[in-house]
Amino acid sequence: MEIEVVIEDLTSKVKQCWLPFLFGLVSLTWYLLRTGMKPSRDAYPCQQAAKANTAIWLMAYIAPVLIAPKVGWRRFTSSRARLTLVLVCLAVGSIAIYSIVATGWWGQKTDGTDSKNGLDGVKFPLLSHDTYSTLSSKVFAVNGTDGYDGGLITLLNLMGTQGLPFYASNTTGSKQGPDGLIARGDVVIIKVNSQWAQRGGTNTDLLKAVIQTIVNHPDGWHGEIIVADNGQAQYGSAGTGGSLDWQESNAEDHSQSVQDVVDGFPEAYRVSTYLWDVITTTRVQEYSEGDDLDGYIVNATRNIHTGLIVSYPKFTTKFGTRISFKQGVWDADRGKYDSGCLKVLNLPVLKTHSGYGVTASVKHYMGVASDKLTKDLGSRTHNVIRQGGMGTEMLETRFPTINILDAIWVNCSPLAGPSSSYGQATRLNVVAASTDPIALDAWAARHILQEAYRKKTGDLSATMDPSNGQIGSFGNWLRLSMEEMQRAGRLVNIDDKKINVYVTEHR
Numbered sequence: 244m245e246i247e248v249v250i251e252d253l254t255s256k257v258k259q260c261w262l263p264f265l266f267g268l269v270s271l272t273w274y275l276l277r278t279g280m281k282p283s284r285d286a287y288p289c290q291q292a293a294k295a296n297t298a299i300w301l302m303a304y305i306a307p308v309l310i311a312p313k314v315g316w317r318r319f320t321s322s323r324a325r326l327t328l329v330l331v332c333l334a335v336g337s338i339a340i341y342s343i344v345a346t347g348w349w350g351q352k353t354d355g356t357d358s359k360n361g362l363d364g365v366k367f368p369l370l371s372h373d374t375y376s377t378l379s380s381k382v383f384a385v386n387g388t389d390g391y392d393g394g395l396i397t398l399l400n401l402m403g404t405q406g407l408p409f410y411a412s413n414t415t416g417s418k419q420g421p422d423g424l425i426a427r428g429d430v431v432i433i434k435v436n437s438q439w440a441q442r443g444g445t446n447t448d449l450l451k452a453v454i455q456t457i458v459n460h461p462d463g464w465h466g467e468i469i470v471a472d473n474g475q476a477q478y479g480s481a482g483t484g485g486s487l488d489w490q491e492s493n494a495e496d497h498s499q500s501v502q503d504v505v506d507g508f509p510e511a512y513r514v515s516t517y518l519w520d521v522i523t524t525t526r527v528q529e530y531s532e533g534d535d536l537d538g539y540i541v542n543a544t545r546n547i548h549t550g551l552i553v554s555y556p557k558f559t560t561k562f563g564t565r566i567s568f569k570q571g572v573w574d575a576d577r578g579k580y581d582s583g584c585l586k587v588l589n590l591p592v593l594k595t596h597s598g599y600g601v602t603a604s605v606k607h608y609m610g611v612a613s614d615k616l617t618k619d620l621g622s623r624t625h626n627v628i629r630q631g632g633m634g635t636e637m638l639e640t641r642f643p644t645i646n647i648l649d650a651i652w653v654n655c656s657p658l659a660g661p662s663s664s665y666g667q668a669t670r671l672n673v674v675a676a677s678t679d680p681i682a683l684d685a686w687a688a689r690h691i692l693q694e695a696y697r698k699k700t701g702d703l704s705a706t707m708d709p710s711n712g713q714i715g716s717f718g719n720w721l722r723l724s725m726e727e728m729q730r731a732g733r734l735v736n737i738d739d740k741k742i743n744v745y746v747t748e749h750r
Contacts, residue, residue: 357652357665367671369690372744379743380682380736381405384675387749389495390448390651394749395456398647398674401747407678409645412462419461424644425586427462430564430572431469433588434610434643435501437485437518438474440492442668443661444501445592446649447494449674451504453590453647458512466513466584469560470505472610473519480662484520485610493592493652497665515561523613527557530565530573531580539613540569545622546639548727551632552622554613555640568611569640589643589680593687594654596661600706600717601688604646604680605633605724612636629715631723637680638731646683648675655695657704669695681725681735682742685709688717689739709737 369386383401388394396418399409403417411423425431433453435445450470458464474485488502501516508514527538537558545552555568565573571582591607599606612624624632637643650673654663673691677683693707705711711718721737728735736742 357668357670367673367691368694369673369746370744371746372739372742374740374743376741376743378734379741380677380679380734381407382675382677382679382683382686382742382744383407384673384744384746385749386746387672388651388674389672390446390649390674391452391495392749394674395449395452395647397747397749398676399456401745402676405743405745409456410460410462412460414461416461425457425460425588426584427460427465429466429584429586430566431457431466431586431588432566432568433468433470433590434607435470435472435487435590436592436607436610437472437487437489437501438479438610439662440480440486440489441497441665442493442652442654442663443480443592443594444489444493445590446651447492447499447501447504449647449649449651450501450590451507453588454504454508454514458508458514464512467560467562467564468512468514469517469566470501470514471517471519471556473523473556473613474610475614476520476523477614484523485518487516487518491665493649513562517556517558517560519556519558519610522556522558524615526616529557529567529570530575531570531578535559535565539616540567541613541616541620542639543620546632546635548730549631549635549723550622550627551624551630551635552617552620553636553639554617554624555611556613585641586644587641589646591646591648592653593648593650593692594660594663595657595692595707596717597658599628599720600658600711601684601692601721602661603648603684603687604643604677605637605684605721608633608636608640611640629720629723631720631725631727633720634724634727637724638728638733642733643680644678646677646680648677648683648687650675650687650691653692653695655692655699655707657696657706669699671695679735679742681721681728681737684721685737686739686742686744 367386369384383398383405385394385398385401388397399418402409408418408420408423409425410419411421411426412419413421433450435450437444454468457468470487472485476484479485480489488500491497492500505514505516522538525536525538526541527536528534529540539554540557542553557567559565565575566585567573567580571580571585573580589604589607591603593603596602596606606628609625609628614624617624650671652668652670654660654667655669656667659667671691675683675687688707688709693703696707697703706717709718709721713719725735725737
């Protein structure tokens with residue numbers, strides 16, 4: 244009878260206070276799981292709220308257990324109190340153990356230091372491959388570079404030997420020629436990844452090398468460079484989208500942000516930044532329609548194949564140049580666009596992705612579109628990636644002139660990205676490039692990301708496999724993106740047998 248009375252009384256108490264008790268437990272669980280994988284998330288507003296709720300919960304339910312010896316255990320020795328305390332302790336203990344196991348706290352570095360996992364600093368085993376076909380795509384890779392040690396020049400020399408000079412020039416040389424990519428007067432948008440701090444963003448040492456290489460144009464530099472991205476004003480390391488001035492960046496000097504790199508170049512070179520987050524919810528019209536405001540152009544018609552609503556930025560640079568990402572550089576005096584002089588250099592970091600398996604050159608164009616404006620129109624850009632939407636975005640805005648893939652530090656743990664702390668990343672010291680974003684991503688996923696994971700664990704993961712045809716998988720949506728490009732006549736390939744690979748060692 245005494246047990247029945249205790250249970251009945253406890254049930255009555257639970258009915259009165261179960262909501263704040265469970266709310267506190269949920270807050271604690273959320274805080275541990277969310278922050279455990281990335282301690283910098285502690286600064287997020289949602290994490291601060293969860294921490295406050297947890298503190299109240301601990302004071303209300305746990306503090307009595309801690310102070311019990313000082314006030315006398317006899318006050319806590321009734322059957323009802325004992326049962327309540329046992330339930331609370333079991334709940335807290337279970338959540339703590341589960342959180343540690345789920346987040347892998349014991350294996351994560353939380354002090355801002357880099358991982359040391361046996362692959363760091365070792366030259367990665369990459370092999371050249373020639374299909375001997377004129378219809379094959381070309382991928383170029385340099386092994387053994389940290390980004391700003393001359394490795395980029397080694398890459399450009401390699402491209403030049405295979406008929407792809409970097410500089411457009413009337414003078415022919417190892418890196419230049421009439422068929423080159425970047426002319427002395429071009430306006431170049433360098434699209435980086437800015438949404439994540441630490442190793443989740445583009446390597447700023449490599450960015451510095453890319454900018455320096457452009458302004459060192461053999462014919463003299465008279466153009467303009469804009470380093471840009473759209474972190475969508477959501478998610479990201481601070482929960483508010485992207486930043487071009489993270490205090491912890493992907494570089495040898497962790498404090499070197501994108502903005503620091505840009506600010507280090509003389510103003511005469513006309514190098515600036517533009518974070519498209521600040522205009523991602525502003526819908527505007529083209530300059531040719533009399534609209535001079537910065538914002539996003541949105542085509543409300545969905546693509547019939549991928550469902551994408553195409554969107555892209557239109558903005559004025561620090562130096563007064565007016566740019567439509569799709570149409571080109573606006574000449575107000577002539578009342579027309581110069582499309583040919585606007586070039587896009589796509590500079591993503593290679594890493595895994597929790598929803599889409601792998602993020603590299605193709606997924607990187609998510610930072611061109613406006614996720615929020617397209618969501619308001621009923622076809623959110625991020626959701627149609629799995630249908631090949633990034634293929635449409637590349638085709639119907641501006642196709643990258645060249646894709647240079649940062650694989651110096653990669654996050655190769657399946658589904659662990661797109662964030663990547665210093666402790667999660669593996670150093671491979673590889674930089675690769677291609678004019679075919681599909682081929683570059685497929686090759687890098689197979690031979691860099693998958694191989695790094697295999698060397699660490701002895702296993703392979705279907706989430707990074709470009710041959711995986713499962714609906715929604717990386718292999719599936721990359722193939723759908725390829726098919727979208729092929730319908731427009733682009734030479735893009737996903738299979739190794741249609742990709743020529745040229746690898747060289749730096750140093």
